[in-house]
Amino acid sequence: MIETELGSLRRSHYSAELDSSKDGTNVTVMGWVLTVRGHGNISFVTIRDKNGDIPIVAKKGNCPDEIREKLSSLKPHSSISISGIVKASEKSPSGFEIIPSEIRVFSEVKKIPPFEPLAKTVKNIDTRLEVRPIDLRRKVLQDIFKARSQVLTSIRDYFNEQNFTEINTPKIIATATEGGAALFPIFYYNKEAFLAQSPQLYKEQLTMSFEKVFEIAPIFRAEPSRTNRHLAEAISIDLEEAFVDYNDVMNRIAEIIKISLSAVNNYVNKNPETEFIIPKMPENIPQYSYDALVEKMEKAGVKIEWGDDLYPTNLKKIGLEGFYFIKDWPLGPKPFYVKSSRSNPKLSESFDLMFGDLELSSGSTRIEKRDELEERMKNKGMKTDAFEYHLGAFDYGMPPHAGCGIGLERLIMALTGTENIRDVTFYPRDIDRLTP
Numbered sequence: 474m475i476e477t478e479l480g481s482l483r484r485s486h487y488s489a490e491l492d493s494s495k496d497g498t499n500v501t502v503m504g505w506v507l508t509v510r511g512h513g514n515i516s517f518v519t520i521r522d523k524n525g526d527i528p529i530v531a532k533k534g535n536c537p538d539e540i541r542e543k544l545s546s547l548k549p550h551s552s553i554s555i556s557g558i559v560k561a562s563e564k565s566p567s568g569f570e571i572i573p574s575e576i577r578v579f580s581e582v583k584k585i586p587p588f589e590p591l592a593k594t595v596k597n598i599d600t601r602l603e604v605r606p607i608d609l610r611r612k613v614l615q616d617i618f619k620a621r622s623q624v625l626t627s628i629r630d631y632f633n634e635q636n637f638t639e640i641n642t643p644k645i646i647a648t649a650t651e652g653g654a655a656l657f658p659i660f661y662y663n664k665e666a667f668l669a670q671s672p673q674l675y676k677e678q679l680t681m682s683f684e685k686v687f688e689i690a691p692i693f694r695a696e697p698s699r700t701n702r703h704l705a706e707a708i709s710i711d712l713e714e715a716f717v718d719y720n721d722v723m724n725r726i727a728e729i730i731k732i733s734l735s736a737v738n739n740y741v742n743k744n745p746e747t748e749f750i751i752p753k754m755p756e757n758i759p760q761y762s763y764d765a766l767v768e769k770m771e772k773a774g775v776k777i778e779w780g781d782d783l784y785p786t787n788l789k790k791i792g793l794e795g796f797y798f799i800k801d802w803p804l805g806p807k808p809f810y811v812k813s814s815r816s817n818p819k820l821s822e823s824f825d826l827m828f829g830d831l832e833l834s835s836g837s838t839r840i841e842k843r844d845e846l847e848e849r850m851k852n853k854g855m856k857t858d859a860f861e862y863h864l865g866a867f868d869y870g871m872p873p874h875a876g877c878g879i880g881l882e883r884l885i886m887a888l889t890g891t892e893n894i895r896d897v898t899f900y901p902r903d904i905d906r907l908t909p
């Protein structure tokens with residue numbers, strides 16, 4: 474009888490803890506079946522665990538027939554444990570193999586997945602997304618998500634070292650904050666509410682009490698577009714800081730890019746077979762004013778009027794590559810909370826961080842005076858009554874403040890050379906996808 478329950482059995486070693494020096498040791502390993510090969514009296518099975526691969530060799534005569542037969546009947550992806558003895562082996566690429574004396578088959582695979590576990594590329598992304606938990610076992614995606622996890626850790630470490638407080642703000646909200654982006658309406662008891670497009674107003678308010686705050690959380694955008702860079706639910710790294718302006722925030726972003734890049738480089742150094750295209754970090758991230766880029770575009774024959782957005786196709790035409798900032802955008806299209814430039818009221822103290830033609834972040838100095846904020850809202854045709862919950866805070870000493878939001882998925886795309894945002898998202902949500 475082959476046991477199928479975990480019971481009190483526990484793993485003794487991960488793959489990374491095994492090598493030829495463990496020759497003769499009794500071990501219990503656990504994981505999923507990567508490959509199965511058999512030639513009559515011998516079965517070769519590879520198990521993959523969190524860290525890597527473990528070769529199992531079951532030969533007639535040195536392990537029970539029942540175990541050998543069970544191993545050779547397994548399909549890839551089955552979840553199993555093997556207890557046995559480590560044997561140093563020059564034939565094995567890892568320098569050892571395990572001779573099994575016990576097997577437990579926790580979950581046996583019933584279906585053949587639509588692609589091989591070792592497939593490097595699978596053309597149709599929808600085929601993969603339909604079986605996402607299996608897709609995520611592939612090495613290319615393991616590398617992306619493990620590197621992503623380390624980038625997040627290093628960003629959190631940065632904020633902690635810099636004395637920021639981690640916050641969580643409501644994701645069910647009453648009013649829009651980002652003019653251009655569409656909202657998802659929801660039923661909230663007997664009222665209409667929305668999923669938050671951004672933690673914007675709450676992170677601003679929290680600078681009154683905590684001065685330096687950050688949040689890493691989902692934002693929701695009812696994007697009607699089908700592109701490789703838009704999600705309906707994305708993760709935003711938001712920061713907000715009191716007594717600084719947009720120049721200080723751009724300096725922080727440069728530091729965040731630097732530490733994120735070094736987290737990815739560290740990952741690749743430890744996992745040299747990783748196939749990322751990692752960008753170079755310039756000594757200083759170049760800054761271009763909106764005005765300067767409009768002029769460049771005009772010279773390159775682009776039809777553009779002052780005040781127009783700078784579209785990716787036009788940015789490509791003027792050959793901008795790598796990381797750079799576009800700053801001092803026209804005030805008109807910017808959200809109501811963005812402060813105007815004191816030297817030219819048509820401009821704003823705002824910036825976007827770009828990577829080639831991909832926007833990674835936007836940020837600005839914010840308005841801290843209630844009168845100015847209300848006037849901006851009225852000019853934009855907004856109903857100030859609906860924002861009293863926010864405006865009221867400005868009656869109690871709002872500090873000057875600035876901040877930004879960095880799209881985590883887009884940052885990871887830039888750091889790893891990934892083309893499709895869905896490949897850096899565990900379970901992407903877009904106009905066509907609500908499951909799995």
Ligand code: AMO
Pocket residue numbers: 651654670671672673694696702703704705707709711712832833834835836837876877878879880881882883
């Ligand atoms: P913005 O709307 O520019 O600014 O968003 C900030 C960053 O979030 C990412 N992002 C997205 N990523 C994937 N799919 C989407 N649909 C999507 N929408 C946005 C981008 C973008 O640069 N409140 C301001 C930020 C601030 O000023 O602090 C805001 O939300 O990388």
